[in-house]
Amino acid sequence: MMSKKCKYAIKALICLSENYQQGNMFTADIAKKGNIPKKFLEQILLDLKHAGFVGSHQGYRGGYYLIRAPKEINLAEVYRVFDGAIALVPCVSVNYYEKCEDCTDEISCTIKREFSKIKEQSRLIMKEINFKTFLE
Amino acid sequence: MMSKKCKYAIKALICLSENYQQGNMFTADIAKKGNIPKKFLEQILLDLKHAGFVGSHQGYRGGYYLIRAPKEINLAEVYRVFDGAIALVPCVSVNYYEKCEDCTDEISCTIKREFSKIKEQSRLIMKEINFKTFLE
DNA sequence: ATTAACTCTATAAAGTTTATAGAGTTAATA
DNA sequence: TATTAACTCTATAAACTTTATAGAGTTAAT
Numbered sequence: 082m083m084s085k086k087c088k089y090a091i092k093a094l095i096c097l098s099e100n101y102q103q104g105n106m107f108t109a110d111i112a113k114k115g116n117i118p119k120k121f122l123e124q125i126l127l128d129l130k131h132a133g134f135v136g137s138h139q140g141y142r143g144g145y146y147l148i149r150a151p152k153e154i155n156l157a158e159v160y161r162v163f164d165g166a167i168a169l170v171p172c173v174s175v176n177y178y179e180k181c182e183d184c185t186d187e188i189s190c191t192i193k194r195e196f197s198k199i200k201e202q203s204r205l206i207m208k209e210i211n212f213k214t215f216l217e
Numbered sequence: 218m219m220s221k222k223c224k225y226a227i228k229a230l231i232c233l234s235e236n237y238q239q240g241n242m243f244t245a246d247i248a249k250k251g252n253i254p255k256k257f258l259e260q261i262l263l264d265l266k267h268a269g270f271v272g273s274h275q276g277y278r279g280g281y282y283l284i285r286a287p288k289e290i291n292l293a294e295v296y297r298v299f300d301g302a303i304a305l306v307p308c309v310s311v312n313y314y315e316k317c318e319d320c321t322d323e324i325s326c327t328i329k330r331e332f333s334k335i336k337e338q339s340r341l342i343m344k345e346i347n348f349k350t351f352l353e
Numbered sequence: 354a355t356t357a358a359c360t361c362t363a364t365a366a367a368g369t370t371t372a373t374a375g376a377g378t379t380a381a382t383a
Numbered sequence: 384t385a386t387t388a389a390c391t392c393t394a395t396a397a398a399c400t401t402t403a404t405a406g407a408g409t410t411a412a413t
Contacts, residue, residue, distance in 0.1 A: 083305040084401065088319070091328060107358070116319040121403055127360070140411030143358045156331070169219040183224070183252040191351045192227060195292070199342055206338050215327045220370065243389070257372055263391070276380025279389045 087163035089117045090125050091215075094159065097135060098151035098212040105137070105144030125163075132162045151212035157204060167207060168200040223299035225253045226261050227351075230295065233271060234287035234348040241273070241280030261299075268298045287348035293340060303343060304336040 092115040100106050108126060112119040126145050129135045136148045147154075160167060161176055171179035172187060173196050180187065187193060228251040236242050244262060248255040262281050265271045272284045283290075296303060297312055307315035308323060309332050316323065323329060 082302060082307070085319075086401075088306065088317070088328070092319075095327070109358090116321055118403060120405080123359075124361095124403090130359095137359060138411085139359050139409070141355095141357050142412065143410075145359085166218060170224065171218070181224070183221075183228075185252060191231070191353070192224070195346050195350060199339070199346075202338060202342050203335070206335055210331050210335075214331060217327070222370075245389090254372060256374080259390075260372090260392095266390095273390060274380085275378070275390050277386095277388050278381065279379075281390085 083160070084164050086121075086125060087160060089115065089122060090129060090159060090163050091156075092117065093122065093126060093129065094134065094147070094154065094212055095215045097145060097147040098154075098216055101147045101151055105146040107144045111145070128162060134159070151216065154212045155208050156210040157207035160207060167203050168196065170196045173197040173200045219296070220300050222257075222261060223296060225251065225258060226265060226295060226299050227292075228253065229258065229262060229265065230270065230283070230290065230348055231351045233281060233283040234290075234352055237283045237287055241282040243280045247281070264298060270295070287352065290348045291344050292346040293343035296343060303339050304332065306332045309333040309336045 093111050096111045096114055097106060108123055109119060111117070111126075112122045115122075117125075126135065126137075130137055130145070134148065134154060135145050137143060137145050157167060166174040166177035168174035168177070170181060170192065171177065172181050172184065172190070172193050184190060184193075229247050232247045232250055233242060244259055245255060247253070247262075248258045251258075253261075262271065262273075266273055266281070270283070270285065270290060271281050273279065273281050293303060302310040302313035304310035304313070306317060306328065307313065308317050308320065308326070308329050320326060320329075
């Protein structure tokens with residue numbers, strides 16, 4: 082399962098995609114539209130900013146706006162920011178590789194072999210889905 | 218990411234698959250071979266028993282054995298026992314359906330639509346992987 | 354100067370995962 | 384039939400993660 086945080090982030094990005102190149106949006110409005118706790122959303126939008134998906138204007142009538150075109154943002158990269166690896170086991174992750182604690186021989190591990198296939202499939206399909214997709 | 222519990226279960230099932238139709242195995246031996254905390258493994262094997270994957274003999278020289286043929290046990294069903302839904306959002310799960318708390322209109326939800334595709338792909342690939350696969 | 358927005362860090366509350374403990378039951382066998 | 388070595392079951396501890404809230408600060412328009 083995906084975390085709520087990640088789902089909220091996706092919803093926020095959909096909002097901002099709908100408003101792409103039409104100025105900024107207030108956190109309060111995104112929160113209301115997406116049914117997301119406002120203070121929690123603030124953190125999430127900040128994360129999205131630090132990850133380079135959105136920009137912000139501060140001060141009176143400030144707000145958030147999408148930097149990249151909706152079509153150029155895919156689900157895989159958003160997922161990784163909030164929920165980390167797409168892989169089901171750390172040893173097959175490219176971006177978040179870690180040796181499994183219980184592993185004694187990674188080379189001959191058939192779990193690694195099979196879960197590597199799963200990861201590759203998941204990665205491909207999540208990469209195909211972009212934020213223009215969500216608007217259609 | 219998959220839980221350790223689920224990974225331990227898979228490792229235990231691989232052990233038992235290797236020993237299929239050759240009598241039972243002791244928890245202690247599976248624990249040693251798989252590098253799994255023994256007491257934790259006891260719980261897991263019990264879960265596998267209740268789920269119908271393994272059987273047990275009690276008492277002196279008792280132990281666990283695989284009931285179904287390795288080829289007839291697929292990854293999707295094992296995953297569901299320990300980590301629940303394969304789906305990334307509850308609203309697209311067949312076996313663990315739940316309405317998303319933040320959802321206002323499930324019919325027109327494009328997140329639901331896209332994540333339904335992801336789930337279907339994941340389900341298919343995890344269903345294809347069985348425990349004979351792991352032995353090869 | 355005021356207002357209304359974003360920024361940042363801390364922390365509380367709840368939930369989940371991982372693991373351990375221990376008392377019980379069962380059945381082989383000496 | 385006493386002993387032993389295995390599984391059975393429930394409780395709970397410890398660690399970690401997720402979800403959410405709080406509040407003080409900064410910024411910029413008016």
